[in-house]
Amino acid sequence: MRALLCTFSWQELRHHPWRNASAVVAVLLGVALAFAVHLINASALAEFSSAVSSVNGQPDVELRARQGALDDALLARVAAHPGVALASPVLEFPLQVIAPSGERMGVSLVGVDALVVAALSPALMPVTDTTQAPSGARRFDLFAPDAVFLNAAAQQALAGQTALQTGDGARLRVAGRVNAPGAPLLVMDVAAAQALSQREGELSRIDLRLAPGARASDVLAALQLPANVIAQRPEQSGERVSNLSRAYRVNLTVLALVALFTGAFLVFSVLSLSVARRQPQFALLGVLGLSSRERLRLVLAESALLGLLGSALGIALGTGLAALALRLLGGDLGGGYFKGETPPLLWRPWAAAVYLLLGVAASLVGGWWPARATARMAPALALKGLGAPPTPGAHRHTLALGLVLLAGALAWAPPVAGIPLAAYVSVGLLLVGGIAALPLGVGWLLDRVAPRITRHALPVLAVERARRLRETAAVATSGVVASLALSVALTVMVASFRDSVTQWLDAVLPAQLYVRSAGGAGDDHHLPPGFVAAVAQVNGVDRVDTLRATPLQLDPARPAVALLVRPLDTKPGATLSLPLVGHALPSPGVPEGERVIAVYVSEAMVDLYGAKPGAWLPAMAQAFAEPQVRGTRFFVAGVWRDYARQHGSVVMDRADFVRLTGDTRVNDLALHLREGADENAVLERIRAVAAQHGAQEQIEFASVGQIRANSLRIFDRSFAVTVWLQAVAIGIGIFGVAASFSAQVLARRREFGLLAHLGLTRAQILGVVALEGLAWTVLGAIAGLVLGLAVSLVLVHVVNPQSFHWTMDLVLPWARLLALCAAVVVAGTLTAWMAGQAAAGRDAVRAVKEDW
Structure with a gap:
């Protein structure tokens, strides 16, 4: 058997x-x-x-600053503790070097102490080049102020250059190599790196190797680290990479x-x-x-x-x-x-x-x-x-309705470990429940269409068959319904996101011209103070707004939050240049001797850190040095949309930041031009000012149109894969319609032969088949459109906020959706007509004789 x-x-x-x-x-x-x-x-x-x-x-413990850099005075105190066997100082920052082609190339520079780095980070241990001189003659290159050591990626990118020039004109000498993998990397002595970057007295982190038998908790308690210093396990760096x-x-x-x-x-x-x-x-x-x-x-x-x-x-x-x-x-x-x-x-x-x-x-x-x-x-x-x-009874329809109701209930469930698992299940149940209810929808719609076409023989044949065999119609179109519903949902989600990003760019880019420090985003490159002051005096510039962006480590296991420092008009009745969700709240009263600083958090801060409007944000106080922040409380005055920083951002008024830190450095300038000012002429004047201050190689310009176009280009590139996935899903659905109609048409040869004996021509038989295909794919398109709109509500209002911690407004691109449905209907109708070609010939007539 x-x-x-x-x-x-x-x-x-x-x-x-x-x-x-x-x-x-x-x-x-x-x-x-x-x-x-x-x-x-x-x-x-x-x-x-x-x-x-x-x-x-692989150190036992890493010490980092919550905000800004570590004071290297901490190194001596930490290294002197009896529970610390080794303390390795590290300074990291991006650097621009001139490639052999003459273009600027971004690399990472890491400053280390060659005497201790080998025990903690062997891949960063410099190896001197002995091809040009004996190793003894070059052993002091490990501490030379101009010597750098390149990893394999940097050696390949720089084509074996032995001398390098940085973006700001400094010259470096290639003294050897390091075995670190990954992107282009340069290593040099930590003191030389501090001098090169003008970061004297600053460190990015201190790696600790504890003495045998010492416990990390006991050592950290004994060190009594400042509140703005955070201790973390080395594996938490990998966790942050994964969470990112x-x-x-x-x-x-x-x-x-x-x-x-x-x-x-x-x-x-x-x-x-x-x-x-x-x-x-x-x-x-x-x-x-x-x-x-x-x-x-x-x-x-x-x-x-x-x-x-x-x-x-x-x-x-x-x-x-x-x-x-x-x-x-x-x-x-x-x-x-x-x-x-x-x-x-x-x-x-x-x-x-x-x-x-x-x-x-x-x-x-x-x-x-x-x-x-x-x-x-x-x-x-x-x-x-x-x-x-x-024919399925009421229990089938009850099951379909139950699945849809369960899907609606799951859509309200919270995420699991930051992943909207319940929302994904909700989407699946919506599709299954909707497709299970297809026969009911097919019957309801065709029952109302049938009385209107009684005078037309061919449409009657097509509609009545679909009406009487609604289960078959539902089976044949289930693949189209599923693929079209998901494609409609993704189209709505992407369109809603793009429209929201466009409006957000209009809100966060109020100026006509922007000047930023060369070297990319981050807090590693700053504009010269003299240049910043001089730009405000340039003819044609009405107002200059400064921006400082610096990382803020609130949780060791999570990616850093961005602290954005900019001038804010917090006077009553003033309009903030932030796309707020809701309204700004006034700062509450506090006891005498305390000071309140209003901050504005992104939506991600609400989800990840519980920073709701009207709440206090005590973690902010730990990011600054104790004497300046004493008696200061941070109040969440509002929430704003930030599509650029998925893991959270905090906006603080520049005057408050300078008062707390004494740090007046800025990364970017937003230039509001006077009415009628020529943008190109203003650019040339600013370039002349930069040349006077020796900053012509340290600045980059961008108009609001350029930033907007580049941002939307990045957005479209990010969702290019989604478009391909939609196309594949639609293709599979159309392929299913082709297979279904081919199978059914071949199985209906006797029916077509009987119609031929009754007097229908081959063209009329093909017309019946095409009309059936039209009726079925129209039903599938309607069902797919309705289900897709329902799924899009879950994607826009549940999946995106739970996954990326930002909200958006629902946008329905009707022209694109109707074109998508029309393409499916046309493809399905043509597929049915082509499938009927094989079954409407002489074989159909012969098939009738098999019953005689």
Whole structure:
């Protein structure tokens, strides 16, 4: 019996390769995309984490400042403690050097103490170059003020240069190498690095190796570190790297699984039609003794075989796609989290096995309902042609409604470990429940259409068949409904996000011209004070607003928060140049002797740190030195939208920051021009001022239009992968319609032959088939559009806030959505017409004679 069942299944797969190939391709594409995204993210994250681990080394404890830099006076006190065996000072900052092509190239420079770094961070230990002179003659290069040591990436990028020039004109000598992996890196003596960067007395961190038997908690308690110094485990650096991109990686993986989800519906469609066509064969097997359980296992075995074949091919295709993407994109799919050298492909058998099982599971889920229908069939009645499955009753519709209600309830559930797992389940239940209710919707709509077309014979034939066989129509269009719904939801989500980002850029870029310190964003490059003062006096400049951006480490396990220092008009009735969510709150009264500083936090701060409007933010006080911050309390006066910093930002008035720190340095200038001033003329005057202060190589210019265009270009690049995933999902859905109509049309040759005997021409028969395709795909497009809009509400108002901690306004791009639906309808109609070509010829007429 088992051999007979295997032969039965094999013959079905062998004799109908086109129909079964559609299900295989659907699973193949779904697994390939999901596995490729996993490989790209895993490879990039592993390479980045490895580089961070090599540079940071493996100390027992790291000391960092919550805000700004560490005072290197702390080094002597820490190193003198008996519980500390080694204390290694480190200074890190980005540096621009002149590449062989003459262009500026960004590298990282790390200053270390060569006497102790080897014990804590061996990859940063300088190795002198002995090719030009004996090692003894160059041993003092480890401490030379102009000597740098390059890692492999820097040596390759700089093409073996032995002398380097920095962006601000300093000259450095290549004295050797270091073994640190990752992006281009330069290493030099820490004191020389302080002098080069004009950071005398500053350190980025102090790495500690504790004495044998010493406990970190006891040592830190004895050191009595200042409140603005934070101690962390070395592995927390890797955790921050992972947390930085986790939401992006998870959402991208879920989007990739969209194709696999759609593939499950296509397997359902293919097997449902296959089971319906083979009902006499299954009935014969039942009469011959095949039990209902064995018939269930037979159909599930077929679906598992389809899933296994598609998954195996998908793993191979996904590996190739990942290797190609890593070579072309360098591990960055548009999110901007992983930059630097191209990471090697990290292929692990367990990951391949997981995605292989996911593909098989999706196929089994798609085949479960057809398998149950086969198991519940009455063989004797079916063999006589009386075994048509009963029309689902109210319990089916109740189940569909229950799934939709459960989806709505789950959409309100909180995230799990920062991931909106319940929201993802809600999206899946919405789709399943909506597709389960398709027969009800098809019947309701066609019952109202049928009376209006009674005078037209061909439309009556098409509509009445779809009306009487609404289950078949629902099966055939389920793949289109699923793919179109997800595509509509993603289109709405991306359009809403882009529109919100556009409005946000208008709010945060009020000036016409911007001047920033060269070297990129961050707090490592500042504008010369004399230049800042002189710019305000340039003819044509009405007002100059300064901006300082500096990292603020509130939690060792989380990425740093951005502290933005800018002038704020906090007078009553004044309008803040911030896109606030709600209204600003007045500062409360405090006892005499205390001072209140109003700060404005981004939406991420509310989710991650509980910084709600009207609350106090005590963690801010720990970021500043104790004498200046004593008696100061930080009040959350409002929440603003910040699409540039996913992990939180705090805006503080510049006057308050300078009073607390005495630090007047700035990164950027926002120039408000006088009415009628020529922007180009103002630019030339500012360049002349920069030349007078020797800052012409330290500044960059950008107009508001350039910043806006560049920001939107980055946004579009970030969502380019989403567009491709939408296209694949739609393609799978159309492929499913093609397979469904091909199978049904070939099975209806006798019906078409009878219509030909009754006088219908071949063109009229093809017209009936095309009208059926039009009716079914229109129904699928309507259902997909409605379900997609429902899913978009979950994506916009739940998934994005829980994943990225920002909100957006819902935007419905009707022109794009209707064009998407129209494309699906046209493709489905053409597919039905082409499928009818093969079944409306002479074979259809001959097929009628088989019953005579």
